[in-house]
Amino acid sequence: MDALLDYDVNYFRRQETRVDETALSGSSGASLWGKPVDVRVDRVVREFGATPALRGVSIDIAAGELVALLGPSGSGKTTLLRILAGLDAPNAGRVTFAGEDALRLSVQQRHIGFVFQSYALFRSMKVFDNIAFGLTVRPLWRRPRKSEIRRRVMELLDLVQLSGLENRYPSQLSGGQRQRVALARALAIEPRMLLLDEPFGALDAKVRRELRRWLREIHDRTGHTTVFVTHDQEEAIELADRIAVLNNGQIEQVGTPAEIYDKPATPFVASFIGETSALPVGVRSGKLVLDGTPLDISVGGATGGTHNLVFRPHDVTLRPANGGGTVTGRVMSERRHGGSRRLDLEVGPARHRVEIDVPPETENAHRGDFVSFLPSRWWLFEA
Amino acid sequence: MADVAISPPAVHRPVTTEPRAARIVLIAVAVLFLAFFLLLPLVVVFVEALGAGIGTYWKALVDKDALAAIRLTLLVAAIAVPANLVFGVAASWLIAKFEFRGKSVLTTLIDLPFSVSPVTSGLIYVLVFGAQGLLGPWLAAHGVKIIFAVPGIVLATIFVTFPFVARELIPIMQDQGTEDEEAAASLGAHGLTTFFRVTLPNIKWALLYGVLLCNARAMGEFGAVSVVSGKIRGQTNTMPLQVEILYNEYSYVAAFAVASLLALLALVTLAVKSFLEWRYAGELAAQRRH
Amino acid sequence: MAGAPSLALRKPSVIPGFGLTLGFVLTYLGLVVLIPLAALVLKTAGLGWSGFLAIASDERTIAALWLSFSLSLVAAAINAVFGLVIAWVLVRYRFPGRRILDAMVDLPFALPTAVAGIALTALYAPNGWVGQYLEPLGIKVAYTPLGILVALVFIGIPFVVRTVQPVIEDLDSEVQEAAATLGATRLDTLARIVLPTLIPALLTGFALALARAVGEYGSVIFIAGNIPYVSEIAPLLIVVKLTEYNYAGATAIATLMLLISFALLLAINLLQAWSRRGFDRG
Numbered sequence: 025m026d027a028l029l030d031y032d033v034n035y036f037r038r039q040e041t042r043v044d045e046t047a048l049s050g051s052s053g054a055s056l057w058g059k060p061v062d063v064r065v066d067r068v069v070r071e072f073g074a075t076p077a078l079r080g081v082s083i084d085i086a087a088g089e090l091v092a093l094l095g096p097s098g099s100g101k102t103t104l105l106r107i108l109a110g111l112d113a114p115n116a117g118r119v120t121f122a123g124e125d126a127l128r129l130s131v132q133q134r135h136i137g138f139v140f141q142s143y144a145l146f147r148s149m150k151v152f153d154n155i156a157f158g159l160t161v162r163p164l165w166r167r168p169r170k171s172e173i174r175r176r177v178m179e180l181l182d183l184v185q186l187s188g189l190e191n192r193y194p195s196q197l198s199g200g201q202r203q204r205v206a207l208a209r210a211l212a213i214e215p216r217m218l219l220l221d222e223p224f225g226a227l228d229a230k231v232r233r234e235l236r237r238w239l240r241e242i243h244d245r246t247g248h249t250t251v252f253v254t255h256d257q258e259e260a261i262e263l264a265d266r267i268a269v270l271n272n273g274q275i276e277q278v279g280t281p282a283e284i285y286d287k288p289a290t291p292f293v294a295s296f297i298g299e300t301s302a303l304p305v306g307v308r309s310g311k312l313v314l315d316g317t318p319l320d321i322s323v324g325g326a327t328g329g330t331h332n333l334v335f336r337p338h339d340v341t342l343r344p345a346n347g348g349g350t351v352t353g354r355v356m357s358e359r360r361h362g363g364s365r366r367l368d369l370e371v372g373p374a375r376h377r378v379e380i381d382v383p384p385e386t387e388n389a390h391r392g393d394f395v396s397f398l399p400s401r402w403w404l405f406e407a
Numbered sequence: 408m409a410d411v412a413i414s415p416p417a418v419h420r421p422v423t424t425e426p427r428a429a430r431i432v433l434i435a436v437a438v439l440f441l442a443f444f445l446l447l448p449l450v451v452v453f454v455e456a457l458g459a460g461i462g463t464y465w466k467a468l469v470d471k472d473a474l475a476a477i478r479l480t481l482l483v484a485a486i487a488v489p490a491n492l493v494f495g496v497a498a499s500w501l502i503a504k505f506e507f508r509g510k511s512v513l514t515t516l517i518d519l520p521f522s523v524s525p526v527t528s529g530l531i532y533v534l535v536f537g538a539q540g541l542l543g544p545w546l547a548a549h550g551v552k553i554i555f556a557v558p559g560i561v562l563a564t565i566f567v568t569f570p571f572v573a574r575e576l577i578p579i580m581q582d583q584g585t586e587d588e589e590a591a592a593s594l595g596a597h598g599l600t601t602f603f604r605v606t607l608p609n610i611k612w613a614l615l616y617g618v619l620l621c622n623a624r625a626m627g628e629f630g631a632v633s634v635v636s637g638k639i640r641g642q643t644n645t646m647p648l649q650v651e652i653l654y655n656e657y658s659y660v661a662a663f664a665v666a667s668l669l670a671l672l673a674l675v676t677l678a679v680k681s682f683l684e685w686r687y688a689g690e691l692a693a694q695r696r697h
Numbered sequence: 698m699a700g701a702p703s704l705a706l707r708k709p710s711v712i713p714g715f716g717l718t719l720g721f722v723l724t725y726l727g728l729v730v731l732i733p734l735a736a737l738v739l740k741t742a743g744l745g746w747s748g749f750l751a752i753a754s755d756e757r758t759i760a761a762l763w764l765s766f767s768l769s770l771v772a773a774a775i776n777a778v779f780g781l782v783i784a785w786v787l788v789r790y791r792f793p794g795r796r797i798l799d800a801m802v803d804l805p806f807a808l809p810t811a812v813a814g815i816a817l818t819a820l821y822a823p824n825g826w827v828g829q830y831l832e833p834l835g836i837k838v839a840y841t842p843l844g845i846l847v848a849l850v851f852i853g854i855p856f857v858v859r860t861v862q863p864v865i866e867d868l869d870s871e872v873q874e875a876a877a878t879l880g881a882t883r884l885d886t887l888a889r890i891v892l893p894t895l896i897p898a899l900l901t902g903f904a905l906a907l908a909r910a911v912g913e914y915g916s917v918i919f920i921a922g923n924i925p926y927v928s929e930i931a932p933l934l935i936v937v938k939l940t941e942y943n944y945a946g947a948t949a950i951a952t953l954m955l956l957i958s959f960a961l962l963l964a965i966n967l968l969q970a971w972s973r974r975g976f977d978r979g
Contacts (some may be wrong), residue, residue, distance in 0.1 A: 629808025
């Protein structure tokens with residue numbers, strides 16, 4: 025990472041001024057070229073045949089922000105990314121870049137750097153020509169001089185730490201190197217926005233962690249508005265400024281990683297981000313009731329009906345067994361889980377299964393023992 | 408949610424396709440080219456054959472020499488196709504199921520007849536078996552006639568159709584690997600049992616496909632056969648040769664009548680082939696990749 | 698296949714039939730293909746250098762070989778262009794009649810060459826369906842080299858279509874989308890991304906069509922007119938020599954054809970290896 029730290033921070037600022045000087049005359053939005061833009065997605069609907077992939081999705085993304093679209097496969101996150109890029113179009117809704125209608129622009133006019141999950145490198149071209157491609161396909165009057173293209177490609181190679189590999193073919197590179205070529209190629213066109221589809225999906229765990237950190241650094245240096253798609257919550261939490269959690273074609277919650285983790289808005293978000301245990305509870309005179317027994321948990325506002333008490337396995341406090349007002353369960357199995365011991369409990373006559381974490385040295389909490397606890401942090405969702 | 412009344416964006420064309428106008432032009436070019444170069448010749452055969460009425464057409468087909476040509480063509484195909492079928496299966500078994508030295512050389516040699524002109528294919532048999540050929544004097548002394556006789560025609564036909572079955576089978580058998588056969592062997596099955604019960608069901612459609620192409624070529628071969636046949640009417644004339652003779656005698660209707668039978672054979676071959684491709688796309692896909 | 702080189706002929710296997718099939722295949726191959734081809738080599742060798750050169754430098758031979766190879770190259774080039782368009786249309790577009798069109802491409806494989814020959818002649822003769830419209834324009838097709846070209850295009854088209862088709866089917870759409878996001882127009886993408894991917898298959902198809910065209914006899918002789926020095930192809934000249942019982946002449950021309958064909962195919966192979974650079978590695 026040393027090379028990166030030596031990197032000239034002013035590079036992209038210089039690039040912006042250069043762009044302005046040469047007075048690029050795109051059909052629209054030329055003045056925005058290369059500068060990060062803010063994005064507004066407004067009630068976007070996309071249907072494939074009769075199947076809705078996006079059911080009215082709205083999200084605002086600030087200029088220079090790094091946003092993760094997180095969700096399981098089929099949640100519509102890649103569809104949304106492709107609509108931003110112009111590779112797909114919504115059936116209804118609006119997308120604006122810096123207030124300008126983006127849907128009127130073709131892919132080519134949007135100036136978006138897109139990194140595909142498969143990298144989609146051009147196999148017949150060397151690394152150099154891959155990165156230079158976006159510059160060499162510009163119409164003659166906007167195309168930089170050959171020497172200028174060369175200089176820029178070399179700078180980008182330096183940025184992605186691949187100097188010296190410009191004469192290789194993509195097939196001669198490792199997965200991580202291909203990934204970086206794909207990013208350099210996307211950056212070469214001075215994009216208004218960077219979109220990445222499962223950028224680390226095809227890499228092994230170690231390379232993935234390295235590249236993640238490195239992508240964050242590149243983002244902080246270049247300041248592009250960046251949206252990336254992932255199904256990996258850890259990746260989203262570690263990398264993004266804000267996370268949009270998608271499920272079944274809708275955005276369930278948008279927020280900072282902390283907000284998403286600590287204040288999940290829906291049971292789906294709670295269960296998709298981090299681990300959760302859940303118990304069906306009722307409410308009687310301001311207290312939660314489990315299987316007819318009141319718990320030592322007071323709630324204001326919530327009334328009658330069935331709710332789901334959701335908590336993280338590690339957010340629990342053990343209580344004396346005969347104190348009453350606690351959740352009591354029998355340990356069915358136990359296993360080591362990070363720094364603690366995880367117990368698999370069977371609770372009450374209805375045999376609800378929950379998992380809790382206890383300090384490894386906890387006594388009287390082994391297979392067959394009864395353990396009482398209360399969640400120290402929890403959320404209540406309508407069942 | 409879907410009730411948001413926002414004007415839908417302009418019609419979106421996937422970036423991986425061409426503009427409508429370009430598509431139409433390209434389709435038109437392809438259709439016109441194929442219609443002109445492929446369809447029209449096929450149509451003209453039947454129009455010319457039936458142009459003088461169905462009676463004349465029928466008379467041309469039941470002509471003594473025409474019938475002899477049909478019989479000879481069937482005979483030649485009936486020998487050449489099974490011979491190459493057996494060879495094709497053996498060769499593909501050998502190449503697909505075993506690793507041995509010289510395998511790539513063998514594969515190249517099997518394809519060799521494809522790169523030899525049909526005329527040369529006939530010529531080489533003349534050089535071996537002809538009156539002035541290597542074995543000519545010996546054959547003459549023993550009263551065996553190969554060139555300008557049926558055996559020569561059969562040999563030349565076998566040569567030009569030599570690679571068809573093997574070519575279809577080798578890629579598909581290589582694709583399927585050796586695990587099935589190894590499993591069969593581990594269960595105690597013997598060679599032929601393994602082949603008929605395990606291998607054959609896997610390759611039957613490709614086999615049929617290869618036989619089909621082999622047969623079409625065997626019945627339609629012209630160049631090689633014309634060199635070795637001597638073109639003796641009623642004796643060594645196959646259907647394609649009969650077409651040539653009739654055509655050169657300006658018996659156009661008769662020539663096209665016999666030709667129409669061969670064209671029909673081609674159409675049936677194509678129909679069965681298309682059906683196989685459509686029905687067994689997966690099983691045949693392997694050979695497409697080669 | 699890794700490991701120390703072994704002296705054994707083959708890797709051990711539990712599958713039966715190696716000896717049997719090897720023996721049968723080699724015998725059959727030897728009898729049907731190798732010995733007869735050896736006879737050609739033997740006969741050529743028997744001519745000696747001077748004898749061979751005398752035939753090879755004969756003006757009529759040179760004219761026939763030139764005609765065969767130059768027309769075959771032109772025909773293969775035409776096939777490469779139109780075969781590419783046809784393959785593209787058949788794979789990428791949906792339109793009524795596509796299946797029939799696809800099946801029809803194989804017609805030259807299935808239609809006996811003699812039938813194709815008389816059919817094309819009937820079409821392009823001065824009074825034929827097509828010929829009658831070309832005649833007033835001063836274009837003569839049948840009984841001229843142009844007619845030979847028509848026949849060679851006919852028999853070569855499936856080779857290109859069938860080799861290019863599977864490669865078009867396997868084209869990666871993400872790569873094309875990537876080009877678009879980088880600002881490339883569709884035409885740029887086709888020319889700079891798609892075409893280079895298709896070139897190796899296109900060259901294979903070109904080579905196959907060329908090899909077939911050079912040796913083609915049946916479909917050509919009817920439409921060619923067969924005038925020595927003008928429209929006499931090399932395979933026909935072999936037949937002419939044979940009917941004159943000039944076996945030496947026939948053999949020499951056949952050998953020359955084979956040699957030139959192999960040289961051409963070798964050149965195409967090298968070109969192909971070059972065009973594939975970067976593709977097969979990794």
